[in-house]
Amino acid sequence: MNNSKADQTQLLAELRRLECKPPKRADRLVARHLKCEESQSLAHAVAEAARRSSSGTMPALEAPSELLPPLI
């Protein structure tokens, strides 16, 4: 019982520490971009262009010649 109480106190302290921790710079940047209308429209344009150019099929990669040399 005492152990579980101690665990709970410890967990509460850890969560309080995390709550007060300021967000990472990378997170702040991503969040700012997610809210920015220009970023959103750019992301949409890139995704749309990628969708159009891929034409929905898997591109076939040419095998390097070294992998399939002539048998003789």
Next chain:
Amino acid sequence: MTLLGKGCGETLPSLRRIPTSYRLETNGERLYRLCLALVERNLADETLWQETGKVAMVFARTAIQRLIDEYAGGALKDKIDYCFEVRDDLGTGYWRGGALGEGKLMAMFELQACGYLKIGAALDALEEQERFLGAAFYYLLRRSLHRWIRIYDHTDAECYNEQLHEWMEQDEPESRDAYEFPAVDGAIPEPVRTAKDWTYPSARRLLRRHLQGPHSVWIQKLLTLHRLSRLKGQVMRFEGEYDDAPVPSLLLVFRENDAIQACFDHESDRYNETTNEPTCAVCFHPESRKEFDAALRTMAIFLRVNIELAGLITLLNGMEEEHAGQREHRTEPSLRAA
């Protein structure tokens, strides 16, 4: 002779050190406050924190999922399906991403699959016990459910029918023959049509007289549902943030494929064209003990009402199935031409 040549010397890069997921934690402090509230009320503990890899999102989600599973215990399975979400902004619609208020969270149930209750056979059986007993049962069920969920019943079918007539009148004369009108009036049992002046006390009084009768289980379940529905919750009221009211959580018909069901089938086609309010939502500050407890209580009442409803669906649909073969009108079309 060489069967295979030398490799090209290039190897595929290892993906071992490449991150495969990214957690974006904006407004992370609200998430940690929610975790704190869950731990303070013993709804989550250190063991779960370790099990979930000390990831706050997974920790909170698992704790809430376990809480719902323990509470509902699979009672809603194959009856009504909801999805539960906790958000820090408004979800969809014109106000998509709209702020809830400083430090607030919204907990909400959204419908995934609508319930289906065929009540005709049960009403007939109750009417056999006493005139208007079935009508009282139907009245109390509808009114109790209306407090917590949106249901689709004969009144919605009547509205749809009226609307259909209006559309036909406004349409070109040559197109009017194309309209089909569900025979809603004919689908409503006579006692329900006749007895309209019900009040809660009058319906309860009549039902309580039959608490020891052959259908006591149905009546007890309904009275439990009614008592639960009268409990006060802090349900969030929306003011135009969504295009439409919640999607109905229950389709309440008298017979399978009757006119009410036909109307629902027509209307439900457009349910997902707009954004609908969640079925039940509550807004709270996780650090406020009073607000967090009120949110828990509201969600618990909502679940209990649905659990009792699921119980009634099992009982009454079973009754309907037993009597299905005895009715002549079962094969009648639910739509008739104008």
